[in-house]
Amino acid sequence: MITFENVSKTYTSGSDQVAALTEVNLTIAARDIFGIIGESGSGKSTLLRMINTLEQPTQGQVKIDGVDLKQLTKQQQRQKRKEIGMIFQQFNLLYNQTVHENIALPLRLAGNYEAAKVQEVLAFVGLQNKERQYPKQLSGGEKQRVGIARALITQPKILLCDEPTSALDGQNAHDIMKLLRKINQVFGTTMIVVSHELSLIKQLCSKAAVLENGKVLEVFAITNSSQEEQYNSYYERVQENLR
Numbered sequence: 001m002i003t004f005e006n007v008s009k010t011y012t013s014g015s016d017q018v019a020a021l022t023e024v025n026l027t028i029a030a031r032d033i034f035g036i037i038g039e040s041g042s043g044k045s046t047l048l049r050m051i052n053t054l055e056q057p058t059q060g061q062v063k064i065d066g067v068d069l070k071q072l073t074k075q076q077q078r079q080k081r082k083e084i085g086m087i088f089q090q091f092n093l094l095y096n097q098t099v100h101e102n103i104a105l106p107l108r109l110a111g112n113y114e115a116a117k118v119q120e121v122l123a124f125v126g127l128q129n130k131e132r133q134y135p136k137q138l139s140g141g142e143k144q145r146v147g148i149a150r151a152l153i154t155q156p157k158i159l160l161c162d163e164p165t166s167a168l169d170g171q172n173a174h175d176i177m178k179l180l181r182k183i184n185q186v187f188g189t190t191m192i193v194v195s196h197e198l199s200l201i202k203q204l205c206s207k208a209a210v211l212e213n214g215k216v217l218e219v220f221a222i223t224n225s226s227q228e229e230q231y232n233s234y235y236e237r238v239q240e241n242l243r
């Protein structure tokens, strides 16, 4: 379980102070797919980056399984970070490295590289035949699959997804969502998915928080029926395009 308890974050740049988050309270259950929705600048990425300790709260506590992340030593923070994967809107791949090497990177950094592990995760994301290619030879959807495979290689308990489909077109976005859902179902990974698209959040998540100017406006549950509706309307649109 991940909890935000009265979390505020103020960035200081020069003489300017930016209140990125203000008194945020949230509870994200283990194995859940939790959505964060909000306009650009509302504090979504800041919120995500606090979960993997890339940002520290100015006030309040972020806890994972009851442990206040601020109380961890630097080494414990590094250890925690290994249990948390992250994927990005712009994929953040190394463009001078092959698909295989991009995915192997976290293993190499941890000193436990095994080619078979890379191949296993490649098969899971459906890219077994792209191993020797370079990112520039891939479609956007395929690049995001590489990003996902790189995040999965260390078997994270938590996966942070920052606008995972915002750079993708309709079909590719839909396929990536299906893959995220499969990861949740197969591995029980807790996922926090950030987006500015309500439709995406409704299709993927079981609960979501609306962020505006750094404040949580509301938290709402998403029922299966509204997810089915979304899927149906998506397929209707696809069918219409085919006609």
Ligand SMILES: Nc1ncnc2c1ncn2[C@@H]1O[C@H](COP(=O)(O)OP(=O)(O)O)[C@@H](O)[C@H]1O
Pocket (backbone or CB within 6 Å): 011, 012, 013, 018, 019, 020, 038, 039, 040, 041, 042, 043, 044, 045, 046, 047
């Ligand atoms: N490192 C930083 N230094 C100063 N201001 C920042 C920094 N990161 C983000 N901000 C500001 O904090 C606010 C929230 O940013 P962010 O969390 O990136 O929002 P979102 O992901 O929803 O677009 C914005 O006003 C942004 O300009």
Ligand SMILES: [Mg+2]
Pocket (backbone or CB within 6 Å): 044, 045, 046, 162
């Ligand atoms: Mg952002």
